[in-house]
Amino acid sequence: MDNSKFYITTPIYYVNDQPHIGHAYTTILADVLACYHRLIGKPTLFLTGTDEHGQKVAQAASKNGITPQQQADMTVVRFQDLWKKLEISNDDFIRTTESRHKEVVQKILQDLFDRDEIYKAEYDGWYCVTCERFYTEKDLDDGKCPEPECGREVDRIRESNYFFRMSKYQEWLIDYINNNPKFIQPDYRRNETLGFLRKELTDLCISRPKSRLDWGIDLPFDDDFVTYVWFDALVNYISAAGYLSDDEKFKKWWPASYHLIGKDILTTHTVYWPTMLKAMGLDMPETIFAHGWWLVGRNKMSKSSGNVVNPMEFIDQYGVDQFRYFLMAEMTLGQDASFTEDAFIRRYNAELANDLGNMLSRLMKMIDTHCDGRIPASSTEGEDEVQLKNVAIDAIAKMVDCVENMRIDQGLVALAGVVREVNRYFEKKQPWTLGKEGKYEELGTVLYYAAEVLRIISGMLYPVMPAKMSELRLALGLKAGDPDYKNLKNWGETVVGTKVDLKETLFPRINVKKDSNKGGNQQKLQNKTQKQSSKTKKDAAEGIAQIEYTDFTKVELRTAKIIEAKKVEGADKLLRLQVELGEEKRQLVAGIALNYKPEELPGKMIVVVANLKPAKIRGVESNGMILAAGSGNLLRLVTIDGELPSGTVVR
Numbered sequence: 001m002d003n004s005k006f007y008i009t010t011p012i013y014y015v016n017d018q019p020h021i022g023h024a025y026t027t028i029l030a031d032v033l034a035c036y037h038r039l040i041g042k043p044t045l046f047l048t049g050t051d052e053h054g055q056k057v058a059q060a061a062s063k064n065g066i067t068p069q070q071q072a073d074m075t076v077v078r079f080q081d082l083w084k085k086l087e088i089s090n091d092d093f094i095r096t097t098e099s100r101h102k103e104v105v106q107k108i109l110q111d112l113f114d115r116d117e118i119y120k121a122e123y124d125g126w127y128c129v130t131c132e133r134f135y136t137e138k139d140l141d142d143g144k145c146p147e148p149e150c151g152r153e154v155d156r157i158r159e160s161n162y163f164f165r166m167s168k169y170q171e172w173l174i175d176y177i178n179n180n181p182k183f184i185q186p187d188y189r190r191n192e193t194l195g196f197l198r199k200e201l202t203d204l205c206i207s208r209p210k211s212r213l214d215w216g217i218d219l220p221f222d223d224d225f226v227t228y229v230w231f232d233a234l235v236n237y238i239s240a241a242g243y244l245s246d247d248e249k250f251k252k253w254w255p256a257s258y259h260l261i262g263k264d265i266l267t268t269h270t271v272y273w274p275t276m277l278k279a280m281g282l283d284m285p286e287t288i289f290a291h292g293w294w295l296v297g298r299n300k301m302s303k304s305s306g307n308v309v310n311p312m313e314f315i316d317q318y319g320v321d322q323f324r325y326f327l328m329a330e331m332t333l334g335q336d337a338s339f340t341e342d343a344f345i346r347r348y349n350a351e352l353a354n355d356l357g358n359m360l361s362r363l364m365k366m367i368d369t370h371c372d373g374r375i376p377a378s379s380t381e382g383e384d385e386v387q388l389k390n391v392a393i394d395a396i397a398k399m400v401d402c403v404e405n406m407r408i409d410q411g412l413v414a415l416a417g418v419v420r421e422v423n424r425y426f427e428k429k430q431p432w433t434l435g436k437e438g439k440y441e442e443l444g445t446v447l448y449y450a451a452e453v454l455r456i457i458s459g460m461l462y463p464v465m466p467a468k469m470s471e472l473r474l475a476l477g478l479k480a481g482d483p484d485y486k487n488l489k490n491w492g493e494t495v496v497g498t499k500v501d502l503k504e505t506l507f508p509r510i511n512v513k514k515d516s517n518k519g520g521n522q523q524k525l526q527n528k529t530q531k532q533s534s535k536t537k538k539d540a541a542e543g544i545a546q547i548e549y550t551d552f553t554k555v556e557l558r559t560a561k562i563i564e565a566k567k568v569e570g571a572d573k574l575l576r577l578q579v580e581l582g583e584e585k586r587q588l589v590a591g592i593a594l595n596y597k598p599e600e601l602p603g604k605m606i607v608v609v610a611n612l613k614p615a616k617i618r619g620v621e622s623n624g625m626i627l628a629a630g631s632g633n634l635l636r637l638v639t640i641d642g643e644l645p646s647g648t649v650v651r
Ligand code: MSP
Pocket: 010, 011, 012, 013, 014, 021, 022, 023, 025, 026, 051, 233, 234, 236, 261, 262, 263, 264, 265, 292, 293, 294, 295, 301
């Protein structure tokens, strides 16, 4: 990766409808990445915007009885308002109807036409209105649109059009993709594009006759045509960066570090766009990263199912930063993820309200009661302090690595592990007892170490939850915004004597009232779940107790790697296991000693119930429970088939 600057883009969103959670997700992800890079001191350009031409927008306008420009002007505000509310820090917002964009598209078209990269021909083939793409007979899938997410009816079309000589770049593109493994990420998306390129590439139709669609950028060399919306839209990534208008700016920012996209727009970005850039003589973006889709529960989100999640409604109910955190933590980049209100509440209550929020409240209260509201000095550093410090510092490195490798969810697992570690440290040291007993030196150490860990956490989580982490920082007497990343891993930056002050609970717990009357979107989602579950109830075999899906989601199952196993003294059936859950280390007690010898276990990747309350079994603390099948002599551990990091959520 070019280390001198960071240029990140989101797709530009169609203005045919209001923004949904999928749009919000990509924009928040880009924002988080932009923020991390700004904090480490890289000059950063973060671009988003709207795609305002084409058939979809024209059709929405005609349905609403307004002009396409009015449709765009009305809808763009919804995106801009949402980005403001979501604390999105984009440096630029491009609309494809702006003259700064249209002029560049026309200059590119004219240049390609002059160099015979674009030619006119008669077209006779198939057209998908939804995808706005042409297909040959061979391309079709059972006579329908071949796009994996589409599959709709196609229309036969015969007309004159202009074509870009995309096919001549096929071999070059295959070589480029093979020689630059970072160009398309994740790897399986690269393979998907290479699979697509196994078929002979056709030239790309880049015009639409005005007789059929007149909402677009005029072709500079033929007034009877407008530009195909994708040829126009993709150019936004360079028109906004100064191509053909501001050479210095363009030289500074291009090529982009990341184009973030959803998996459904892979071909346009990894086949059309690189060949267009090649024909223009420009460098390729460093990485095109395709993320998965948000499903609602297990279903595809769609207007017809009435399950589209409106981010505005959700953040009004639950808060902006909480929403940002959930989206970043819940989706493993590349794969689909499921959005449910219950999953949100469960994660929020566990990781933010219980672990982080409570820790902060307890710390503040102790400092207030025993240290006159000022950070106390620490005295001696024992084994527990060294362990806590190391876990926190390691998590910084882990998060940085995860940001660079697009594993933000895993970085957040590491940080959540640090927060749990500091809670355990508190439990072990019992500062409230130290206070009561007047052991102020020891108490000072415990409180100082906890405050230091929270300083690090507030910095590392700042890009994900800027407002909440600013509150946390203010509570600790630190500067609210922009944590200084250079000092983040310098242990001891918290200044003794600093006044602390928590205005109100950072993450109040969400209490779910069973029959509460939920509004709007959530009600619809809820209704859907209820409908589905009553059907399941009918299908249920008599005598088998069934639970709701929401009951299941209360159990946090995670992968864990066994590091060490030892017998528990005086208990024949019990083994004491040390396991690794992401960054976190835990001790578990398991009744498997009759089935496994301690030496067989290290290295095994097992599944544990991670959110079970700690318990003492034969005097030994157990933090969670392992999953195993069978009983007595016939008992085997549930293990993971294949490579997965420890700490991964199991569903
Ligand atoms: N205008 C084009 C992009 C042009 S970029 C030069 C477009 N717009 S869109 O508004 O339809 O979609 C924008 C993005 O939203 C796409 O990346 C798409 O993958 C994403 N999503 C749409 N539904 C989604 C989910 N359910 N989940 C996650 N992202 C999804 O395509």
